[in-house]
Amino acid sequence: MRKKLLLLTGLLGVVLLLSGCTEIDQDITAESEGIWNSFFVWPLSRLIVMVAEFFQADYGYGLAIVLVTILIRLILLPLNIKQVKSSRAMQEIQPELQKLREKYSSKDQQTQQKLQQETMQLFQKHGANPLAGCLPIIVQMPILLAFYHAISRTSELDGHHFLWFQLDNPDPYYILPVLTAAFTFLQQKLMMSGMPKSDNPMMAQMSMMLYIMPIMIGVFAIFFPAALALYWVVGNIFMILQTLLVTNPLRNKGNETAGGTKK
Template sequence: MIIGILLTLTACGSVEQAPITSETQGIWNHFFVYPMSWLIIYVAEVFNGSYGLAIVLVTIAVRLALLPLVLKQQKSTRALQTLRPEMEKLQQKYKEATKKDPKKQQEMQKELFALYQQHGVNPMAGCLPLFVQLPVMMAFYFAIMRTEQIAFHNFLWFDLGNPDPLYLLPLVAGATTFLQVKMTSSQLNGQMKMMMYMMPIMIIIAGISLPSALSLYWVVGNLFMITQTYFTVTRFEQQEAQVSKV
């Protein structure tokens, strides 16, 4: 979700940048963006110059490569959710005391860490995979934006270098973004649930004005995430619900 927000904000505020090449200087450009651009070009050449198909295939490949990290993050999230009732009891226990006595805050933190250790839960385990995923997805995003060859090719009914004239891709990107976040809404708090409605709108607005290549990337990425979420989150929650009924 955070990746989606950052990519959308970047898209809305992006400025024209020089095409990425092997001669482009800078650590970010040379070691992150350019390898992604090279991969897109290579796959496109393998498939007779189809840059649209290359974006689809590379998007799926990148998502598959990041899948182990995503699964680890989801496992950590589920573990924290299991402990949530005990964590809330602990917070309620010290609710009034921590306001008057800072030492009580330290005692609460010690008990909280002891609870984590007792159940073998690392609260930071869910964040670390995200910091690995974020630069990869951002590099892929900028590679699409700055690979000059993409802008001169068509795919299906649209020109990859220009906005979709039918606005179909931005609408599909917005709809799939909504569905993706909706499927994980049980893991979000009240404030984050607001993004379930804001993100699709932001995606649609960005997609209307940006090259279709980016909308294609969002649609493929969203469809992959929807499928992944169904098998790793939704089905797991359904199984838990059935067990709880029994």
Template sequence: MIRKLGLAAMMVTLLILLTGCFELDEPITSESEGFWNTYFVYPLSWLVIYFADMFNDNYGIAIIIVTILLRTLILPLMIKQTKSAKAMQAIQPEMQKLREKYSAKDQKTQQKLQQETMKMFQERGVNPLAGCLPLFIQMPILLAFYQAIMRTEEIGGHTFLWFALDAPDPILLPVIAGVTTFIQQKMMMVTDNPQMKILLYMMPIMIFVFAMFFPAALTLYWVVGNIFMIVQTYFITGPNVGGKKEAAEAGGKKK
């Protein structure tokens, strides 16, 4: 899970860097050329405009609907990620015992630890990398959605609730984005250790800072996506994937 959160942080940072590598001043239309524009950016832009037209030019509602559609599209993968996190939590006591058994730092002992860990993963049907795929799928979607928002001229000048969609919201929406990110990560937290706690707080802070500079329309996408994940995780595994009760029960069964 630590690697997943670290990877997520790296991907968000990469997203920020990549946004400067595209021509964002060019409006996206049906005439836009290139594989990226044709199959990623324009379809999302078209969907936003389509739903906005259905709701009297309410682009905020349109973005919420498109966000839910995108999240529903990758829902099977996200469910797999959530269940993978729960499975990893269930074997944490056994993994800790292996670490204690092979605590020596020499190369031979560490190789034996890796072999025993992989053997346990296979016996339990746990894939430690199963939760990474949704992150890689979300990356191009988020980047394409960012471009769709930036390059869809129709969004300009529209507001939703208290904020303008084409400009950053000064404080409230970024705070909501940071808080919902924290809740989502907390619910998905597999193990309680200092490194995990650092990442648990680092990711929401990153999202908060980025949201202060990104158009509010993109932050709205993050908030709705976070809420979707929170609800999904709650109904699949309960309020905490890595609950101490489950860990204790898992450890008790082995005794």
């Protein structure tokens, strides 16, 4: 877990360095320099504009954000499925991992070697790999962050409306921030549904993030342009449907309940 956290932290640092976070207020153009701008942000920005111009209407840019968000999520779907299954497998064996740590709590070298051996056997038995979820994240993070930059820095979005809001201004009625927070909460709740709650050391942290993350995202959406909030809402809805289709936590929870009743 620690190695995975260090890997992801290093990855985030590299992505932020490439992205040039100080350019978030600068419009993206064909003259924008750097690998990040030329090969990530600019192509996505042009894709948004091309899709919007196809509809030839004021609402075209809002619709383009919706469609491109769905397109990107579909492209990343195989990686997302791999990540979700890997994460769930690791979470399901957390109680057994905790028992092994308690069994081999001594810090001497022989005991720690025994702990590593039985831990690897446990991973092999359940088909779990603590690093299997890293590759999908490594691929996804630059793409999603580039799309975020593309929406933020595409000047063509300015002045266009979609539904009840203007894309380059915050939602005046706070509907999008509420939806963003609500769908973020629902997505995380579904991910946690059906996971073993007893003897799971990760459950306390996940329960805390279940409430903190939606609040944070919702507050950001209050002040950010509505185009970004729209992107978050559509992305979260897609992830909710993906969770229901891939892991079907509601069915799993029902099966566990039925099994417990039967006993």
